[in-house]
Amino acid sequence: MSVARILAICGLAAGLAMGAITDTVPPRKPITIEGYQVLSGDFHVHAFVGDGGIPPWMLQRHATHVGLDVIAITNHNQTLAGRLGRAAAQPSTGPLVLVGEEITGRDYHLIGVGIERPINWDQPARGAIADVHAQGGVAIAAHPMHGFDGYDPVALADLDGVEVAHRDTLSSAMSLQFDEFYRRALTQNPEVAAIGSSDFHTSGPMGLCRTYLLVREPNEAGVIQAIRDGRTVGRCESGRLRGRPELVRLLEPYRDALAPPDESLAQTLALLLVWLSLVALAIVGPRS
Amino acid sequence: MLLPPDLRLVLSPTETYRQLIAEPVRGTWLRALERPALVAVIIGTAVTLSSARRVPLDLVLMGIVCWAFVPLVQVLIGLVVIGRARGRPMSVPRCVELLFAGHLPWSLWTLVMVGLDTFTTVPIPLTVQVLSLLVPAVWTTMIVSAFCRTALGCTPARARMLTVTHQAMTWTAFFAYVFLVSGFWPRILAFVGA
Numbered sequence: 001m002s003v004a005r006i007l008a009i010c011g012l013a014a015g016l017a018m019g020a021i022t023d024t025v026p027p028r029k030p031i032t033i034e035g036y037q038v039l040s041g042d043f044h045v046h047a048f049v050g051d052g053g054i055p056p057w058m059l060q061r062h063a064t065h066v067g068l069d070v071i072a073i074t075n076h077n078q079t080l081a082g083r084l085g086r087a088a089a090q091p092s093t094g095p096l097v098l099v100g101e102e103i104t105g106r107d108y109h110l111i112g113v114g115i116e117r118p119i120n121w122d123q124p125a126r127g128a129i130a131d132v133h134a135q136g137g138v139a140i141a142a143h144p145m146h147g148f149d150g151y152d153p154v155a156l157a158d159l160d161g162v163e164v165a166h167r168d169t170l171s172s173a174m175s176l177q178f179d180e181f182y183r184r185a186l187t188q189n190p191e192v193a194a195i196g197s198s199d200f201h202t203s204g205p206m207g208l209c210r211t212y213l214l215v216r217e218p219n220e221a222g223v224i225q226a227i228r229d230g231r232t233v234g235r236c237e238s239g240r241l242r243g244r245p246e247l248v249r250l251l252e253p254y255r256d257a258l259a260p261p262d263e264s265l266a267q268t269l270a271l272l273l274v275w276l277s278l279v280a281l282a283i284v285g286p287r288s
Numbered sequence: 289m290l291l292p293p294d295l296r297l298v299l300s301p302t303e304t305y306r307q308l309i310a311e312p313v314r315g316t317w318l319r320a321l322e323r324p325a326l327v328a329v330i331i332g333t334a335v336t337l338s339s340a341r342r343v344p345l346d347l348v349l350m351g352i353v354c355w356a357f358v359p360l361v362q363v364l365i366g367l368v369v370i371g372r373a374r375g376r377p378m379s380v381p382r383c384v385e386l387l388f389a390g391h392l393p394w395s396l397w398t399l400v401m402v403g404l405d406t407f408t409t410v411p412i413p414l415t416v417q418v419l420s421l422l423v424p425a426v427w428t429t430m431i432v433s434a435f436c437r438t439a440l441g442c443t444p445a446r447a448r449m450l451t452v453t454h455q456a457m458t459w460t461a462f463f464a465y466v467f468l469v470s471g472f473w474p475r476i477l478a479f480v481g482a
Contacts, residue, residue, distance in 0.1 A: 002292075004292075012333075015343065016343055016345055016348060019342065019343030019344060020343075020344050020345055023342055023343075023344045048354050048355075049354075049469065050469045050470075051466075051469045051470045052339070053335040053336065053338065053339030053340075053351070054336070054339050054340060054347070054350075054351070055350060055354050058346075058347055058350055062340055062342070062347070065340075065342060075469070076469065076470050076471030077471045077474075102471070104470075104471030104474050104475070105474055106474050106477050106478040107478060121471065121474055122474070147478075171411070200339070201339075202335055202338055202339045203338055203339070203405050204338060204339050204340055204341040204406075205340070205341045206339075206340075263341060267341075267342070268407075270343060271337055271341065271343060271406060271407075272407065274333060274337060274343050275334075275337060275399065275402065275403055275406070275407070278329075278330050278333055278334060278399055279396070279399050279403075281326065281329075281330070282294070282326075282330055282391075282392060282395040282396060282399060283292060283294060283295050283392065283396075284292045284294070284295075285292050285293060285294035285295075285323065285326070285389070286322040286323060286325075286326050287293070287319075287322065288290075288292065288293070
């Protein structure tokens with residue numbers, strides 16, 4: 001075995017060991033405001049098999065590591081991944097895992113959370129929203145920039161939430177489109193929930209953009225009710241809070257406490273070591 | 289200094305394949321599956337790294353197991369192509385081993401994309417990502433063509449046919465997966481304005 005191959009394998013092993021040692025759960029203090037508990041959620045998470053990178057049964061533990069209290073697994077036009085994720089989750093010890101779907105229609109993408117069965121995508125947004133409500137779930141407009149904003153005024157009025165913070169809003173041009181859609185939705189439903197979602201596929205981190213919810217009870221019913229009542233604020237990274245001004249004012253003092261956990265230098269070095277070792281292994285191959 | 293065969297193959301496929309088939313190696317299945325296993329490790333670890341930004345062992349191992357279907361499908365496609373080459377001079381395991389020796393363009397593409405995404409803040413537009421697929425696609429086509437000519441001992445016309453078959457099956461499998469998992473049909477309908 002060549003020296004380069006031995007070095008690559010040792011580098012990979014060292015990177016993985018370093019990754020394991022530095023893989024800690026960030027400390028978090030529960031926050032309560034005016035009788036409401038504040039939860040951090042990500043309601044737009046894709047899983048493997050689907051176009052997500054992590055299998056659903058590993059997502060609850062992963063959510064713990066990125067400081068989330070609740071996630072919804074929302075693969076395209078199916079709820080199987082969500083149901084698998086929920087079945088594997090341990091509700092007593094970890095974040096809540098909700099069943100969801102990204103209903104991928106022709107001119108809209110709609111997140112249904114708190115549903116069981118897949119929703120027919122081949123219908124206008126208004127029908128899909130009604131079907132989500134019929135199953136007791138909430139309907140959230142997903143990344144409603146141009147091309148995904150096919151909601152008529154009735155559909156806008158029926159929406160429970162709108163993604164106002166999303167990885168695409170990190171670009172200012174896209175951000176304007178999200179803001180414009182949110183304003184349109186507010187004119188039809190002043191209590192529509194402001195949602196922050198990472199739209200997590202294979203590019204992390206999950207919870208990059210997240211929703212802060214003011215819940216009466218930290219369970220599925222409490223989360224769904226908070227979205228339905230619009231008691232939410234969205235945010236990307238450590239950026240500004242987006243949502244109804246009175247809720248933003250309430251959460252503003254807790255900005256730092258609620259921010260997603262930072263990646264430590266040791267964690268970054270572990271990732272870099274693993275990546276460099278993989279590049280070396282790919283080049284040297286398994287044999288001379 | 290002699291470069292590793294995987295690297296020599298991307299630089300000079302035909303010449304390297306000639307050298308490799310001249311080596312007195314007895315092909316075994318264990319040996320043949322070493323590179324598919326390496327590809328599974330590369331894809332599974334890279335996807336986990338990029339998705340989770342964490343590399344705990346359980347998550348990495350699960351990633352490798354889940355994404356192992358990619359090299360597995362490639363092995364099956366390879367077996368179809370190798371099976372279509374009548375009168376090949378080598379055993380099937382040795383042919384699989386040599387075919388997988390050309391993994392580097394796709395492995396490096398995967399790792400470069402993951403590296404850019406994980407360690408830089410440079411946004412890579414989807415168009416650029418899609419266009420960048422052309423590089424490993426063309427490169428791999430050249431390697432597979434050289435494999436068919438030299439390792440399988442095909443005539444130029446037969447090698448072209450088998451290369452097209454290999455690439456057609458690969459891309460069909462790719463699009464079938466994308467179609468199934470990403471709600472592709474509504475997107476196509478939206479694209480054509482239906």
